[in-house]
Amino acid sequence: MDPESEDAGNSQIRTATSEQLLEASASDAGKILNALEFPMGTAPVSPTPKFSTDLVAWEITGRGIPPPIGAIRWGLAATGGAHTWFHMDSNGFNTFIDVKCGYKAWLSIYDKYGHFQLIDAFKDFVLDEPGNFQIEVILLTPGTRL
Amino acid sequence: MEKLLDAAVAQYEEDYPIHLFNPMQSAISVMSESHFTMLTASEIQYILRSKHILITDCASQGRIQFDRAGLRTLCSPRDTIEVNGGFQNLFPLPWLIPGCRSVYPSGP
Numbered sequence: 001m002d003p004e005s006e007d008a009g010n011s012q013i014r015t016a017t018s019e020q021l022l023e024a025s026a027s028d029a030g031k032i033l034n035a036l037e038f039p040m041g042t043a044p045v046s047p048t049p050k051f052s053t054d055l056v057a058w059e060i061t062g063r064g065i066p067p068p069i070g071a072i073r074w075g076l077a078a079t080g081g082a083h084t085w086f087h088m089d090s091n092g093f094n095t096f097i098d099v100k101c102g103y104k105a106w107l108s109i110y111d112k113y114g115h116f117q118l119i120d121a122f123k124d125f126v127l128d129e130p131g132n133f134q135i136e137v138i139l140l141t142p143g144t145r146l
Numbered sequence: 147m148e149k150l151l152d153a154a155v156a157q158y159e160e161d162y163p164i165h166l167f168n169p170m171q172s173a174i175s176v177m178s179e180s181h182f183t184m185l186t187a188s189e190i191q192y193i194l195r196s197k198h199i200l201i202t203d204c205a206s207q208g209r210i211q212f213d214r215a216g217l218r219t220l221c222s223p224r225d226t227i228e229v230n231g232g233f234q235n236l237f238p239l240p241w242l243i244p245g246c247r248s249v250y251p252s253g254p
Binding site: 018021034040084102107110134136 | 172
């Protein structure tokens with residue numbers, strides 16, 4: 001598949017139920033499934049992180065309408081072995097992830113100076129020849145927040 | 147994916163990952179929740195310019211199990227959800243996760 005096509009990354013999207021997710025996890029031969037969108041409209045949003053302004057801005061401009069919590073807090077659930085390719089979360093805005101169950105390996109790629117780059121800077125990245133790019137992996141466990 | 151993780155492990159020094167043997171060079175700043183809480187907004191922003199922040203003891207998190215009750219906290223068992231599924235491709239570096247299965251015979 002052409003990685004630049006509009007379908008890239010979405011070609012395997014299917015629908016299922018969480019029950020089927022559970023069934024797949026119970027078997028060694030189960031499919032690897034990755035469910036990425038569980039809106040959590042009742043998730044707590046306080047205390048507001050001291051460097052975040054989204055809820056402050058909503059309070060001032062939202063005219064009394066409750067903030068769209070389900071759009072800014074959502075859950076993920078995947079069976080073992082699921083992965084996503086390199087991407088920037090939420091258009092580069094600050095994002096955090098809490099691990100509540102299982103493990104999640106998080107890979108970062110950055111230049112030889114240890115700096116993050118615009119994702120376009122890695123267009124020529126080749127796994128067999130990482131060149132000046134550095135790759136770092138860290139294992140997130142329950143109780144950690146990245 | 148296997149090559150990617152191998153490339154990350156190739157940068158270990160004396161079996162230690164970058165964030166342990168050379169924290170300044172690492173893309174990850176590891177700290178406790180109490181330390182994070184004490185930082186000012188500008189201090190946090192300064193770190194986030196070049197690193198991810200990893201909090202290792204996040205007390206506010208609830209724990210769930212990957213079972214029916216745990217998944218019910220995300221949605222009803224009968225709700226239709228979108229999943230991104232592929233063919234079986236077991237995790238290539240099982241030693242990273244205790245008890246993880248692998249089809250690759252060369253892993254330690």
